[in-house]
Amino acid sequence: MSGAYRHYGWECSPYSSKTRSYLRFKGIEHQDIYPTIIDFKRVIVKRLGYLVMPMVITPDDETLQDSSVIIDYLEERFPEPSIHPPGPTQRLASLLIELNADEWLPIIAMHTRWNDPQNSRFADKEFGANALPWMPRFTHSYLGHHLAGLKMRSYRKVFGITPDTQPAIDLWLEELLDCLSEHFETYPFLLGSRPCIGDFALYGPLYAHVMRDPGSSHWVNRRPLVRAWIDRLREPSGEVGDFVDNDEVPSTLDPLFRRMFREQFPILEQTVERVSSWLKEHPNASKLPRGLGEGEFTLGGVSGQRQIMTFQQWMLQRPLDYYKGLPEPDREQTNHFLRKVGGLNAMQTHIPNRLTRRNFRIIPELTT
Numbered sequence: 001m002s003g004a005y006r007h008y009g010w011e012c013s014p015y016s017s018k019t020r021s022y023l024r025f026k027g028i029e030h031q032d033i034y035p036t037i038i039d040f041k042r043v044i045v046k047r048l049g050y051l052v053m054p055m056v057i058t059p060d061d062e063t064l065q066d067s068s069v070i071i072d073y074l075e076e077r078f079p080e081p082s083i084h085p086p087g088p089t090q091r092l093a094s095l096l097i098e099l100n101a102d103e104w105l106p107i108i109a110m111h112t113r114w115n116d117p118q119n120s121r122f123a124d125k126e127f128g129a130n131a132l133p134w135m136p137r138f139t140h141s142y143l144g145h146h147l148a149g150l151k152m153r154s155y156r157k158v159f160g161i162t163p164d165t166q167p168a169i170d171l172w173l174e175e176l177l178d179c180l181s182e183h184f185e186t187y188p189f190l191l192g193s194r195p196c197i198g199d200f201a202l203y204g205p206l207y208a209h210v211m212r213d214p215g216s217s218h219w220v221n222r223r224p225l226v227r228a229w230i231d232r233l234r235e236p237s238g239e240v241g242d243f244v245d246n247d248e249v250p251s252t253l254d255p256l257f258r259r260m261f262r263e264q265f266p267i268l269e270q271t272v273e274r275v276s277s278w279l280k281e282h283p284n285a286s287k288l289p290r291g292l293g294e295g296e297f298t299l300g301g302v303s304g305q306r307q308i309m310t311f312q313q314w315m316l317q318r319p320l321d322y323y324k325g326l327p328e329p330d331r332e333q334t335n336h337f338l339r340k341v342g343g344l345n346a347m348q349t350h351i352p353n354r355l356t357r358r359n360f361r362i363i364p365e366l367t368t
Contacts, residue, residue, distance in 0.1 A: 008039065009034075010034055012123060015102070018102075019067050026074065026081075027238070030056075083200070089248075089334045092334050095322055104263075111159075112209055112210050114155075116215035122215070125140045127144030128147065160297055165304040168302040172300060173219060180225075180229070189232075191244055199229075203230060207234060258341050268313070269349060271313050272316070272351050275355065286364070291307045293308055313351065320351065
């Protein structure tokens with residue numbers, strides 16, 4: 001497979017599951033590598049400077065990191081079948097779902113894995129088996145716990161997962177899966193009979209965390225239509241359908257978008273403000289801290305505190321740039337959808353200090 005892409009990522013990683021599903025759907029020749037602790041040092045950290053998954057090495061020895069960057073790169077080189085709907089409203093909706101799944105659903109994913117003892121033990125063992133497969137099986141749980149499990153548990157506070165917010169997270173997951181179950185009564189994927197980038201992004205946490213982890217799998221298994229959608233993305237059939245006609249975003253997804261604009265966008269707006277303030281105080285900065293203090297958020301009427309993450313502004317720029325770059329007739333077409341789901345004002349968000357990526361890190365755009 002000398003001409004193949006090399007994909008480094010574990011099955012338990014939501015972002016690796018996102019890119020793995022995409023590679024399979026597109027039929028792109030690739031080698032799926034579950035990195036060991038040796039690969040961490042000799043391959044991933046050597047190329048990126050830090051440990052993160054997924055990472056892809058191209059046949060030309062180019063290094064790609066971040067699930068959205070990987071998919072964008074490959075989509076340019078393998079444009080058919082496209083995962084981007086041709087209509088502006090569906091294209092925007094797909095990017096918004098990606099933003100929601102990548103940057104907001106980790107709350108669900110981290111809660112179900114690290115607040116459920118059965119799931120935590122399962123993850124510890126899998127971490128150890130993946131990183132140190134040559135070690136005796138009875139050591140995998142202990143090694144995985146100390147190698148990664150302890151650190152991952154600490155992220156619960158980062159995402160605002162506390163005893164006060166946990167019931168609201170459970171209710172959110174229940175409502176999300178019910179919404180999807182109703183939607184899949186009519187459509188095999190989010191925007192028709194072909195997956196969009198939003199499908200792959202949403203699949204990541206719902207498959208890698210919620211369904212695979214034994215203590216939370218019942219959430220999905222009680223909803224066979226959601227389970228069938230996950231199975232279609234995990235093992236694509238090779239059949240390629242079409243997106244819904246007339247650039248329509250099915251109304252069955254309206255609750256997902258309404259909740260996104262109501263609960264996620266206030267944190268995103270705080271992030272933009274915090275980045276701007278920090279850069280005013282550090283006008284010559286060539287890099288940004290990953291976190292900029294805490295901000296208040298709300299889930300189902302329950303308030304909490306979570307970290308403000310600079311990376312999320314970079315992800316927000318993706319749908320905002322697409323929306324603001326539309327010709328006026330196309331933008332007005334998307335505005336009908338945005339008004340319906342309460343997102344029109346949110347999509348006018350101004351970003352005074354843009355962020356970009358260089359050398360696999362988020363930096364202020366002006367430093368490029």
